[in-house]
Amino acid sequence: MKEGREVTIYDIAKSLHISPATVSRSLSNHHAISSRTRKKVLEAAHEMGYRSNSFARNLRMQKINVLGVIVPKINSHFISSVIAGMEEVASEYGYRIIISQSMESMQMEKERVYTMFNNRVGGLLVSVACDTTNMKHFKLFFDKKIPVVFFDRVFEGNGNLNVVIDNYRNAYDITRHLIGQGCKRILHIGGNQARAEYKERYRGYRDALLEAGLVCSDELLLINKLDEKAGIEAGEKILRMAERPDGVFAANDICAAHCLQTIKAAGYKVPEDICFAGFNNDPVAEMIEPHLTTVNYPCYEMGEIAMRSLINQLSGSRIINAAGSIILRSGIIVRASSLRRKSS
Amino acid sequence: MKEGREVTIYDIAKSLHISPATVSRSLSNHHAISSRTRKKVLEAAHEMGYRSNSFARNLRMQKINVLGVIVPKINSHFISSVIAGMEEVASEYGYRIIISQSMESMQMEKERVYTMFNNRVGGLLVSVACDTTNMKHFKLFFDKKIPVVFFDRVFEGNGNLNVVIDNYRNAYDITRHLIGQGCKRILHIGGNQARAEYKERYRGYRDALLEAGLVCSDELLLINKLDEKAGIEAGEKILRMAERPDGVFAANDICAAHCLQTIKAAGYKVPEDICFAGFNNDPVAEMIEPHLTTVNYPCYEMGEIAMRSLINQLSGSRIINAAGSIILRSGIIVRASSLRRKSS
């Protein structure tokens, strides 16, 4: 076996005194080939350490088995679980995935999309950055009819498919729950309202309040980045408020948990003084004391479904309706952080 | 713009009445090209929806800009952070990463390695599965001198590079800390002892005990999968013990946290009755009450370093010593779960 250079079908052909075409056919189980020849070739290939060159093959075949995934950041419970689900399905169908992070920046997202395009991925799975305001940069894909599936953070209406949960409904339900526990003055910590998903969570919250005749004012709305730091700052802000809320619904668990911790450290009791609710069902929700009421987000399943839909569009001969939304089942999980009464 | 067929540099060349070579050079920022021509080409390329064909490019260049990452499971704080670090460095250097999971199974790991090989990744980053007992399946890569960098869970001595932390030392230090807090009977929850990393943590623990003249017996050693379920079961087991330990050192935080929770739920006080320490500095460590003493594991940094080392081997003309180990700085973080005295 030669060091350095790769073994090609020519090398095999030469050593066997046959033509490269025959080798190629043997390797790809072509029907018009004698089984004796095929056997010889297969053995020689193994012997010589041959591996097919996927670049040459793809170049020739015009076919691609790599799919792209673009996410804001990989290192969150939510995203890493989604990706785990995607990877499992992808590898089951013989696809590879390449992953990149937009770091919550639309500018970087654009670059990533372009790179994916140039890398000729067969399809794209995307959860957009926080400040992504439009989907112009996906036009490249739409124009070429390369399927794009959005998940979690999505856009409507370019013939693409979205995999989501019902943000409005879950936010509404969890706010209703807080109201049911006797909260009269509920504060919402939300994410960037330019993102429909966070807007929907806010709307669900607001509608529940209005319906119950409770106050819903700007003072009770905090918009931030929903990370650890934001949670702590939100807590400090709440502590400084003249009229303190008796309930908090945050648009994610990390933020909720750190806010809760800050409030607790100041001597207030949860849920007696303030009820808390989050979103996502992150592992921290079950660690914090008291455990955090939250919305169960089927992350792993979302990854599986999104990937399955994408592969479907790639291999399915005729898809009737690839566009639209798949809304996954989700629901609230009631834990001690919001439980004042026995029955909810 | 033609539908269906891809735009090539030939199409651009034709429409601009110049040669394909000029187009190619313009596109790759070759120096010997007039900026006027380049501009024209870039515009035309954009206009016509051109994208470079990475297959043709790779075929021609014999170079690969895709690197493979194989991990047990993506969806843990530790692994997702490592990958986030890797991706950041990779994209900085123009590399893409393809990721797959071995699901903690050596059999699947073998398959993944083979797939990566056939996909002709330029290099490999691996943290091996729990039950991986040898590195025979990486021989393909070693033979072809394709660089492989192991991280966290590693193997010694095949000319490969390892990126690790000092498991022995950290385990030793944290056990010493528990002893310093007055613990006399410390239990260790460890991972699969076939894995050197978990063995090292056990050894550090044991040596600290022996040195202090404390008891170190099989009764005080629990080996399990270190996940949530294992943590709860460990807690239940401890509660059933005749001679209960007054300190627990678990080889990861998830397990430690759930064990702690189980013990606490049974009415015992932490750290007064039992001290707790974990490993990894997972987000849950700062959420649980009391906060968990742990070992800070520089995950993101590990991803960055591992990726940087790999790219180094790929591009560096002469690497003096690519083999061996890089040991990252880590250290214990003392929190309330083990703090009985004012000074540690």
Added chain:
DNA sequence: TTGTAGGCGTTATCAC
């Protein structure tokens, strides 16, 4: 500064 031409490793289309 730009053009010409050959080859990277496959597979498909002809012949034989």
Added chain:
DNA sequence: GTGATAACGCCTACAA
């Protein structure tokens, strides 16, 4: 059943 040969799209000596 097998062999010759022409693409696939790109890059890069070498020429001009």
